[in-house]
Amino acid sequence: MTYIVKPKNHHPLLEKNELGLTRRDYEGAVSTLCAGCGHDSISSAIVEACFQLSIESYKVAKLSGIGCSSKAPAYFLNQSHGFNSVHGRMPSVATGAAMANHELLYLGVSGDGDSASIGIGQFIHCARRQLNMTYIVENNGTYGLTKGQFSATNDLESKSKYGDDNLFPSIDLPSMAIQLGASFVARSFSGDRDQLVPLLKAAISHKGFSFLDIISPCVTFNNHNTSTKSYDYIREHNDSLSKPDFVPLGKEITTNYNEGSSIEVPLHDGSLLSLEKLSEDYDPKDKITAIKNIQESQRDNKVLTGLLYVDPEAKDLKEILNVSDTPLNTMGTEDLCPGSEKLTEINLSLK
């Protein structure tokens, strides 16, 4: 970590968003992660995405579990709400918070240990329930905080920094998320800001469970030349499905693709996700194609990135449960606990 505070001075020409804020206004504390950690690039991409979307920080809740990744929320949006939960239990806390107040924007930040090992049960049900949140897994394939053991997303052919073989196959979180009913599933790479920022913006704007698996090299324990999650391995094996461009509501589409080479996904808030196809058989709205693409890239030792699957019309948890539009946390006792008379009435209606 660094000893000095990041100077508050910024470039005199630094852009301002619709709220009159600069990107610097979305920053957090200076990172205490290892220098060069992919997680810091993700934090910076989140800052950029929130800045570009003109999000009001106080309407955001950052939630995390335990791990290097779960420390990251301290390093962005320092004006937002935050909850650093028990290991692997971020989805439950997020679910509870979202049920109490669905008006906040829920940003879950987890890692491969937190989500694919100890918290996998929680992750599964959160996806299955279509909780309206953006769930980010900062995936480095290793337990960095405990000095570099294999995590459950480490690839079978990868060796540890110390030369040990990984004996078990990896869990592919995006495939699971698609199967479980998540309505927005993407994979990206911390070192590819041009792809990551529009995907983050789309994920935040998407209604329902948005899942982002972001490969994020662990510069200390998993960036060696037998790693499959190092900067150079990912750059060499990155197989991008599409070039995303996020067009906010009311903004003109300026990108100009050849006919048939792009797919446009309108999101529920009126914004548009425009995807320039980089692969022939790419249809992010088709679950079967999505799974097939993932399987094929795994077979070919490639890392498939981009928007893998989206269902812009899916219902979220609040709609499924038909919860009141007024957030529960703003209701008074009379509404939340109408008394024994009302209970009798309900009981009688069920007879």
Added chain:
Amino acid sequence: MSNMDTRYLFKRYNTWWVKLAVPEALREQLGYDLRRSLKTHDLKTAQDFRWEVVDQLRKKIERAKGLEEDLGIIPEVEEYVPPTDTSDPQYYHKVVDCQHACPAHTPVPEYIRQIAQGNYNEAYMLNWESNVFPGILGRTCDRPCEPACRRTRTHEKAVAICRLKRVTYDYKDDIANLIPKPETSNEKKIALIGGGPASLTVARDLVMMGYECTLFERDGKAGGLMRTNIPSFRLPEEVLDEEVNQVLNLGIKTVFNSEITSMTKLLEEDFDAIFVGTGAPKGRDIKIEGREEAEKNIHIGIDWLTSIAFEHTKSVGKKVIVLGGGNTAMDCCRTSIRLGAEEVKVTVRSPFDQMKASEWEIEDAMGEGIPIHDNHVPKKFIIRDEKLAGMEFEKVEAVFDENGKRSLVPTGEDPIIFECDDVLVAIGQDNAFEWIERDCGIEFGEWDMPIVDKVSFQSTNPKVFFGGDAAWGPENIIWAAAHGHQAAISIDKFCKNEDLYERPEPSTTLVSQKMGVHEWSYDNNISQATRFLVPHADQKDSLKDLKMEVELGFDEKMALEEAQRCLNCDVQTVFAEDLCIECDACVDICPTDCINFIGNDSEESLRNNLRIPAINLNQEILVSEELKQTSRVMVKDEDVCLHCGLCAERCPTGAWDMQNFLYEEAKVYS
């Protein structure tokens, strides 16, 4: 001389380029200037080739004006920017804006760090090496370094560099034993004419090398304009004496009260070379109605200041008008008040914001209650009872034509009349070379000025060198010092029969500041303090006393805090592309978004496509070689880099390092 003709040429990445300024009206369309690389390292080739390119670029400008059509568009060469050659000493030198702007290239951040550490002697000696008169300049310098200061681009107000220089003088101990000892005589004799800063600098540099220097001075003491034209409430005599004597005591022969009246005679004497540092000693007069009748009460500003310095003049009338808007005018009006004048006013022909005086001199004069009447053109002196009674002025306004040329146009208002007893004329200075016979081998050119080579300071008589205001007209003390160093190099080469154009290279060092993972041997924390103001003496007392210094200087605590405001621009961000793993950590942490990883392109496209476009063309961009993983290049805009070192702290591989770059301008004895 022809081999130094670099018109339209400039050097970048060790390659010669042509640059042509674009007229203001076309800048939106074409930018501030048009540039094209000549793709050669060789000056001679560039010189031969340039006119063709200049012609082409001119045609492009003409075309844009719509004056000539179908001249044919000059095809734009799509070029990738080559990796920056940081081994060229000028690259990093330019990043140290203050040092680069200083004519004598004083290593400003280095001495400010010494001040911060309380090493006033070392700080003083760094200055003494570069500019010879730290105590004098710390009070009187025109400070070209301050408008250049990076803080003006990041925090609005520059570091008070000039007043920190004064601190080195005020808090140093006895430094006599730090001053190097001159070498033993080499038997070569040099004459120096005029005892001002230019001559003193030449003398200091040459005496160190063993030259026998003889300094001729018209007045009874050396110092030149520093003594005669700068009033002692700005520059106390003891400061001046100390620093002038510091040079003279190195073993320079002085001949005071002896005005040289014939160059021919001097050339006949036994000198190996002659340096002329006689300044611009002739104050300009004003020739309007009533001038002759009022003669007794009209004084030429610099002559008047001189007679006060030597205590020949001790009083002035009750009502004084000072004509002119330069620093001499400011000194004249403030001196008048101290001599007991009750009503002093300054009148200037130009608008207030175009006055020549330094901003702070104007502030100080106004702070002493002196009004400045701008747009006032003097028309006549009013004589009553055969005595000066007042002046008449015409009110004008500045009008600019399409070429940006200014003219002062009468507004048609009634003439303005100010009463006065005395008028001080401070409207400019000229050179005076009546004493140089026109047949002694020194050719004179435009405005009756000697032809002096811009590089060697040599006149057309190879034995005679010029510097300071005597060379090309009035400038400031710091320029005289800079000229002096260069002239000394030339004189040394001349006496050794060497090529005057083979100038010695500056010496540079580049040393890593890394001490630990996040520890640097410089203070990288960016001070958020605003510029500290120098305390002034109580005006009640200072306005009564001609010799009482107005500025008190920083106390040690303020000096330390002001020193902390320095951004350490000489601690360079050095990038090693072979170590970079393109993790973007530096991009993310940089507080001013200087760092970019981007596909290479032409310089214009690169500059426009950075995270924040690099539109300040006065500042360089640092371009790396192509990177391994993505074939992009690292591009850093030097413009508003804070030199905080966070890029290097967040770099996992040490691809960024903070390295102290010390640039020492070549001097004859180094």
